[in-house]
Amino acid sequence: MPVACAIAGDDSEADIRRALDRLVAANLVAPRPGERFQFHDLIRDYAADQARAETTDDLTACDHRLLGFYLSAIKDASVRWLDDERANLVAVVGSAASDTGTCHYATEITLALxxxxxxxxxxxxxxxxxxxxxxxxxxxxxxxxxxxxxxMSGLISYNLSDYQQAIAKHTRARDVAKAIGDPLAEADAVHHLGRVHAQLGQPRDAIRCHESELALAEQAGSEVLRARAINYIGVAELSLGHVEEAVAKHTESLSIFEKLGDQGATIYVLNGLGLAHWTAGRLTEAANCHKQCVDIAREKEIHYLAGNALVCLAETYCDLGRYLEAKSHAYEALVVSRQIGERRYEAGALEITATVQRRLGRLAESIEGYTAALALSRAISFRYGEASILIGLSIAHRHLGETTTAMGFARAALDAMYETSMRVLEAPALTELAANCLATGDLSQADRHIEHALKLVVQGGQRLFEARALHVRGLITQAAQGSAAAVPHWQRALEIFTEIGAPETTELSRVLKSAVTC
Known part of the structure; x- marks a missing residue:
């Protein structure tokens, strides 16, 4: 109805309603829910022929009224209305773009969406x-x-995990914005370019982009862009294994956004802060951050952010031993990611589901899930996901006694860390490599890898990874010197597991009790 009124121009809504009622009664148009109407195919073709017979001035005025209506309407429209009108909006933008007199509507409507x-x-x-x-x-x-x-197009490509297309589009956007001297547009382009580099496992390149964004934000006097740049520097710092530096950046960014009252932006910061807390082994704090993200994304119906938050929350619940909740959130993330075509979150959801299966002893199912997640991660060059999944595959195969296969996956995970600048999963990969060396009886190599891992986790403040490394350190010591010598390592690991609230507490308590009894 509102569209019909806009096209008609000066006629009153009552006149338009009566005209539509007559068309419905004559079966020339069909009513649809929400005061919408649809032409029959033949009638649509006939109406188009009649429109083309109108004078150019009449058609031009009609086009401008329609395009002006849509441009005005979408600014305050509900998500449901935009969903219902999406096909029409695509069509009117395509039509507007073909005429120099209306092409500005095409760009304005698109950017407003x-x-x-x-x-x-x-x-x-x-x-x-x-x-x-x-x-x-x-x-x-x-x-x-x-x-x-x-x-905008680069962002959509990024959300589809088409990173090379995203790089090409954001690079071109940056160059155009720089050429016309628009620091805000340039900052927006380099920001998203930095996000692509981060996903490709290039955190140093990402930091350079976000530092450039920060300088442009300060030049333009934009606190919003400044806070955003600081947040994503934190994301890259975490990828480099600099946990507390990441926490500091996220906290600074969150403080700015809260002062600005920008709840929509805080979801990005809370996600990064949650990941930093998770890496540090502060699982309860991580879960709280990700739960807030999920709640905000659901409230605002932001599917893209909901998928990411659900994956992160599922992973945190998994590490807390809350397996049913982890599986439920991972499944929801899988559904959302497939709906919106975000393959990175799909890979993450598949991985978490596989990890839950592994923790529950369903090793064959976990390997199947990990294998699907690995193929997807490699297809989209999601290097962090690839490394994490390889570690999971190594653990599953090692538990099946397939040490040679497990060793190959552990080495591949470590290679993925070294091929990029990412270091956040280096210690877990080394710990798993040490466990495989122990399983083959190579205590010398096992000792070398676990000492390297322990050095990294202590330097990086990665408490959960430290506890897991100490557990393996104890197993290696037990094999070389006996259970009594391993007890101090296991006691320290148990203290951390207990403090964190990790499910490994139960297993390690039994190991310690057995060692002390012996």
């Missing part, structure tokens, strides 16, 4: 709209709009 596509997915429609809008911006010579559309 950026947050909608970021939160809801619908990547194919988003990319189609961006393609049309980009052509319109270039036809009009509007480089500011061109930079904005390129960044």
């Amino acid at each position: 950026r947050q909608y596509f970021m939160s809801r997915g619908h990547a194919a429609d988003g990319l189609a709209m961006c393609e049309a809008a980009l052509a319109a911006a270039r036809r009009a010579g509007d480089q500011r709009a061109e930079a904005g559309v390129l960044t």
Whole structure:
């Protein structure tokens, strides 16, 4: 109804309603829920022919009224309305982009829908709209709009885990924004370029991008962009294994956003802070952060952020031994990620589900899940996910007694760390490699790897990983010197597991009791 009124122009809503009622009575249009109407195919073709017979001025005025209506309506529209109108919006942008007189509507409508596509997915429609809008911006010579559309299109490619396309689009957006002297647009482009580098396992490149973003934000006087840059420097610092540096950056960013009252932005910071707490072994704090993220994402119906938050919450619950909740959240993340086409979160959900299966002793099922997650991670160059999954595969195969296979996965995980600048999973990979060396009887290599792992976790403040490394340190010592010599390592590991609330507490308590009894 509102669209019909906009097209008709000066006619009153009552007149339009009566006209539509007559068309419905004549079976020329069919009513649909929400005061919507649909042409029959033949009638649509006939109406189009009749419209083309109108004078150019009448058609132009009608086009402008329709496009102006949509541009105004989408700014305050509900998500449900945008979902219902999405196909029409794609169509009107494509139509507007083909005419120099209306091409500015194509870019304005597209850019106004950026947050909608970021939160809801619908990547194919988003990319189609961006393609049309980009052509319109270039036809009009509007480089500011061109930079904005390129960044939006790059974001959609990023959300599809198409990282090379994302890099190409964000790089072009950055260059265009720099050429026209727009620091805000340039900061936006380099920000998202940094996020791509982070996902590709290139945290140092990511830091360079976010430091550039920080300088541009300060130049433009934008506290929002400054806080965002600081947050993502924290993300990259964590990938380098600098846990407390990451916590400091996230905390600083969170403080700025809270002062600004920007709840939508805090979800990104809480996610990073939760990951830093998880890495440090502060599992309860991590769970609280990720639970807040899930709640905000659900409240605001931001599917993309919900998928990420659910994966992180599931992983934290898994490490807390809350396996049913972990499996439930991982399944929900899997459903959401497949709905929006976000393969990175799909891989994460598959991995967490496999880890739950492994912890419950279902090794064959866990290997099947890990294998699917590994294939997906490699297909999208998700290097952190690849390394984490390889460690899981090594543990599962080692528990099955398949030491040679397990050793290969552990070495591959370590290679993935060394091939990138990522170091956050280096200690877990070394710990698993040490466990495999122990299983083969190579105590010398086992000792070397576990000492390296312990050095890293102590330096990085990775408490959960430290406890796991100490457990393996005790096993190696037991094999070389007997159970009594291993007890101090296991006692220290048990203290950390107990403090963290990890499920390994139960198993290690039995091991210690047996060692002391002997």
